[in-house]
Amino acid sequence: MKELAAKRMxxxxxxxxxxxxKINVWWMTIASVLFALAICGIFxxxxxxNPFPVYKKLLSGAFGSSFGLTETLVKSIPLLLCGLGVxxxxxxxxxxxxxxxxxxxxxxxxxxxxxxxxxxxxxxSIPLMIVFGIAAGGFWGLLxxxxxxxxxxxxxxxxxxxxxxxxxxxxxxxxxxxxxxxGFNFPGTPMFNEAQTLPVLGDTRLHLGLLFAIxxxxxxxxxxxxxxxxxxxxxxxxxAEAAKNAGIRISRHILIVMVISGxxxxxxxxxxxxxxxxxxxxxxxxxxxxxxxxxAWLAKLNxxxxxxxxxxxxxxxxxxxxxxxxxxxxxISNMLQGAILFFLIASDTIGKFRLRRND
Amino acid sequence: xxTSVSVEMSRICKKFGKVMANDQVDFSANAGEIHALLxxxxxxxxxxxxxxxxxxxxxxxxxxxxxxxxxxxxxxDAAQLGVGMVFQNFRLVQTLTAAENxxxxxxxxxxxxxxxxxxxxxxxxxxxxxxxxPFPVDRxxxxxxxxxxxxxxxxxxxxxxxxxIILDEPTSVLTPGEASQLFDTLVQLKAEGKTIILTxxxxxxxxxxxxxxxxxxxxxxxxxxxxSATSERELAQxxxxxxxxxxxxxxxxxxxxxxxxxxxxxxxxxxGRKALDNLSLxxxxxxxxxxxxxxxNGQKELAEVLSGLLPWKRGKIVFNGQEMRTASxxxxxxxxxxxxxxxxxxxxLAGSLGVVDNLLFKSYRTKERSLLGFLRIGSNRRxxxxxxxxxxVKTPDLDTPVQQLSGGNQQKLLFAREIHREPxxxxxxxxxxxxxxxxxxxxxxxxxxxxxxxKSVLLISEDLDEVLQLSDRILVIYNGGIIGEMAREEADRExxxxxxxxxxxxxxxxx
Numbered sequence: 110m111k112e113l114a115a116k117r118m119x120x121x122x123x124x125x126x127x128x129x130x131k132i133n134v135w136w137m138t139i140a141s142v143l144f145a146l147a148i149c150g151i152f153x154x155x156x157x158x159n160p161f162p163v164y165k166k167l168l169s170g171a172f173g174s175s176f177g178l179t180e181t182l183v184k185s186i187p188l189l190l191c192g193l194g195v196x197x198x199x200x201x202x203x204x205x206x207x208x209x210x211x212x213x214x215x216x217x218x219x220x221x222x223x224x225x226x227x228x229x230x231x232x233x234s235i236p237l238m239i240v241f242g243i244a245a246g247g248f249w250g251l252l253x254x255x256x257x258x259x260x261x262x263x264x265x266x267x268x269x270x271x272x273x274x275x276x277x278x279x280x281x282x283x284x285x286x287x288x289x290x291x292g293f294n295f296p297g298t299p300m301f302n303e304a305q306t307l308p309v310l311g312d313t314r315l316h317l318g319l320l321f322a323i324x325x326x327x328x329x330x331x332x333x334x335x336x337x338x339x340x341x342x343x344x345x346x347x348x349a350e351a352a353k354n355a356g357i358r359i360s361r362h363i364l365i366v367m368v369i370s371g372x373x374x375x376x377x378x379x380x381x382x383x384x385x386x387x388x389x390x391x392x393x394x395x396x397x398x399x400x401x402x403x404x405a406w407l408a409k410l411n412x413x414x415x416x417x418x419x420x421x422x423x424x425x426x427x428x429x430x431x432x433x434x435x436x437x438x439x440x441i442s443n444m445l446q447g448a449i450l451f452f453l454i455a456s457d458t459i460g461k462f463r464l465r466r467n468d
Numbered sequence: 469x470x471t472s473v474s475v476e477m478s479r480i481c482k483k484f485g486k487v488m489a490n491d492q493v494d495f496s497a498n499a500g501e502i503h504a505l506l507x508x509x510x511x512x513x514x515x516x517x518x519x520x521x522x523x524x525x526x527x528x529x530x531x532x533x534x535x536x537x538x539x540x541x542x543x544x545d546a547a548q549l550g551v552g553m554v555f556q557n558f559r560l561v562q563t564l565t566a567a568e569n570x571x572x573x574x575x576x577x578x579x580x581x582x583x584x585x586x587x588x589x590x591x592x593x594x595x596x597x598x599x600x601x602p603f604p605v606d607r608x609x610x611x612x613x614x615x616x617x618x619x620x621x622x623x624x625x626x627x628x629x630x631x632x633i634i635l636d637e638p639t640s641v642l643t644p645g646e647a648s649q650l651f652d653t654l655v656q657l658k659a660e661g662k663t664i665i666l667t668x669x670x671x672x673x674x675x676x677x678x679x680x681x682x683x684x685x686x687x688x689x690x691x692x693x694x695x696s697a698t699s700e701r702e703l704a705q706x707x708x709x710x711x712x713x714x715x716x717x718x719x720x721x722x723x724x725x726x727x728x729x730x731x732x733x734x735x736x737x738x739x740g741r742k743a744l745d746n747l748s749l750x751x752x753x754x755x756x757x758x759x760x761x762x763x764x765n766g767q768k769e770l771a772e773v774l775s776g777l778l779p780w781k782r783g784k785i786v787f788n789g790q791e792m793r794t795a796s797x798x799x800x801x802x803x804x805x806x807x808x809x810x811x812x813x814x815x816x817l818a819g820s821l822g823v824v825d826n827l828l829f830k831s832y833r834t835k836e837r838s839l840l841g842f843l844r845i846g847s848n849r850r851x852x853x854x855x856x857x858x859x860x861v862k863t864p865d866l867d868t869p870v871q872q873l874s875g876g877n878q879q880k881l882l883f884a885r886e887i888h889r890e891p892x893x894x895x896x897x898x899x900x901x902x903x904x905x906x907x908x909x910x911x912x913x914x915x916x917x918x919x920x921x922x923k924s925v926l927l928i929s930e931d932l933d934e935v936l937q938l939s940d941r942i943l944v945i946y947n948g949g950i951i952g953e954m955a956r957e958e959a960d961r962e963x964x965x966x967x968x969x970x971x972x973x974x975x976x977x978x979x
Binding site: 343 | 797
């Protein structure tokens with residue numbers, strides 16, 4: 110006890126937890142990114158490289174050329190769509206981490222159109238693929254929402270586990286019944302024909318999916334701010350208890366929101382197969398659905414923030430490929446992503462501490 | 469009887485912001501006694517105990533423990549000084565076993581089944597058997613009942629060898645059987661020379677188990693007596709106070725027709741307990757009906773069932789000539805029932821949203837506020853502006869998150885929202901809790917204006933002064949039923965106090 114008292118005397122300051130303290134969100138976000146860069150820099154240095162040229166290469170690879178920029182945009186399309194999907198769920202505190210599986214479900218369903226209706230004209234096949242993609246993603250979301258609403262099953266667990274189900278189903282199709290007979294055993298479906306692929310801009314890989322993403326962002330921003338339903342979501346997110354007092358049925362909202370959330374990830378899956386890979390294949394997503402969680406968190410669910418952060422993370426993926434030329438693994442970008450999320454989440458708690466003088 | 473003083477708190481003051489939670493309070497307890505600290509909710513008894521257990525620090529005043537002057541900076545300090553507290557919400561790790569919870573913090577790591585752990589389990593089992601506090605030591609907390617969890621908390625304090633055990637409202641989570649078991653244990657602990665402080669607002673318990681009783685009211689210590697020298701009746705009087713507040717001047721009104729009629733209502737709570745038990749009441753047009761009672765006698769459930777939040781098991785609710793069939797908040801809102809809930813920031817307002825969004829709560833579905841699913845943004849802002857001016861809500865602008873407003877302005881905002889809809893009935897639960905005098909006066913004026921315009925108010929409050937000042941008719945709720953009723957003219961503190969303590973039977977008063 111004496112020892113304890115002595116220790117206390119020596120420290121002139123103490124950290125007090127103050128839950129009412131307001132956090133400047135944007136400063137915290139910037140600080141989190143800087144911390145993440147610093148920490149990953151240590152690992153890069155441990156690999157025997159100077160981190161600064163690596164970061165420079167990462168930046169120039171992603172944003173330094175028109176090729177890099179369009180590639181970054183291509184990667185940011187699924188991130189933005191999935192990010193929007195999870196954001197709308199996070200708004201009402203439904204922790205959907207199943208965007209990856211919903212993405213896969215959408216990709217599978219969209220591809221099924223090309224398999225079973227191969228000869229449709231473009232004005233039928235693309236809309237049908239969109240509808241199938243959204244419906245399948247939405248259904249995958251519903252599979253999480255129903256147990257959550259009626260049996261209080263934690264959605265974190267179900268949505269995560271359903272990811273594996275969807276990914277394994279995808280593997281089943283591309284290794285099994287849908288495998289391209291002329292594909293030299295490559296685990297993928299036959300290439301889509303022209304009527305099944307999204308139009309692209311000039312000779313870049315930038316496809317119409319970008320327009321989908323932009324339309325959805327605008328819809329999201331508008332809905333949240335200007336509609337009755339968006340108001341209900343804001344209310345539930347701000348104070349679910351009070352929302353109940355206002356006569357809002359929360360369980361119904363959870364169902365609807367999860368369908369939309371999954372549907373957007375499904376749309377992302379559709380636009381990826383139809384716009385980028387032009388076939389369903391093994392390993393179609395480098396983890397878009399998971400990165401989308403970080404995108405949403407970094408954006409604080411704000412629509413403009415979502416656009417910015419999905420662009421940055423798209424760049425991180427593309428830049429990750431270009432660091433490979435320096436002899437580093439591209440997983441450097443995964444590490445950065447993880448570190449950013451880590452510091453972001455930590456900042457929510459750490460930011461609530463105050464430094465106080467000991468009296 | 470020993471008379472060694474184990475804890476002495478003198479001239480304790482505690483301020484939260486501008487609110488004085490404890491004002492110059494003196495309190496002491498002796499070794500080998502069960503000392504009950506009695507008072508209504510918000511009387512300051514929990515605050516006192518939290519200072520003793522290191523959760524809060526007093527703004528001023530001295531604490532002496534076992535004869536030494538001490539500063540208690542943290543719960544850890546308190547434990548080292550021999551103070552253990554059993555909180556209302558237990559501090560247990562759900563996935564660890566009972567024994568692990570008790571030894572938590574003692575060793576940096578241990579594994580289940582190690583010799584050390586088995587020895588500890590034996591030791592803990594020994595304590596628990598000795599004091600009649602049985603629980604399975606090797607089961608994880610989440611598998612145990614609330615009663616068992618409380619026993620673990622008590623054993624935790626005993627295991628650490630504290631001399632002073634504080635129990636905060638210990639019986640609020642227990643069944644009657646468990647409660648009497650707990651009292652047997654407390655008596656046994658007393659015999660061991662422990663000091664036991666028990667905060668409660670239940671008079672029957674106090675008389676059953678305490679040796680001495682201290683009564684607090686509104687942050688002050690009113691009285692300390694030996695149990696043998698007092699009675700339930702006297703304690704009820706002390707608890708509600710003697711000073712008579714003059715009722716507010718109000719124009720006499722003719723009794724209107726019946727607006728709300730509740731008949732034989734049963735509402736179930738957790739553990740199959742009845743929160744409301746055969747409750748009947750009537751509210752007429754143009755009157756304020758005050759519901760007085762000690763906290764936890766069904767007030768919260770009454771408000772919730774009437775505002776459509778809680779289903780009922782049996783009975784009938786007729787509002788404005790129409791029978792309510794199922795619990796539906798939306799129906800309640802649309803039929804003209806307003807609800808000012810108990811805790812405005814918890815269930816009345818959305819703190820992080822702005823003024824406009826908070827005003828829209830109950831009217832965003834109306835034609836004036838939204839069209840075809842779209843909010844009428846411009847017109848809603850103008851409408852909010854008029855409400856803010858009309859109800860004199862002081863806010864920097866219409867988008868300021870309401871958590872940044874003062875308590876009084878938050879409450880004004882809430883009332884603005886509820887009153888502008890011109891409800892037929894307003895259910896106001898503790899509407900002035902935590903407000904200063906000026907804001908309280910403002911709320912009282914709003915309620916009387918509502919009544920004078922022919923609307924009705926059901927005022928549910930633990931503040932008896934408020935009930936006496938405002939009500940045309942006063943009902944007393946006890947154990948989920950209305951036990952007494954009196955008109956404003958015949959209201960009498962003494963009688964209300966007795967009703968609140970459950971001393972009179974409604975049979976006597978039946979008309």
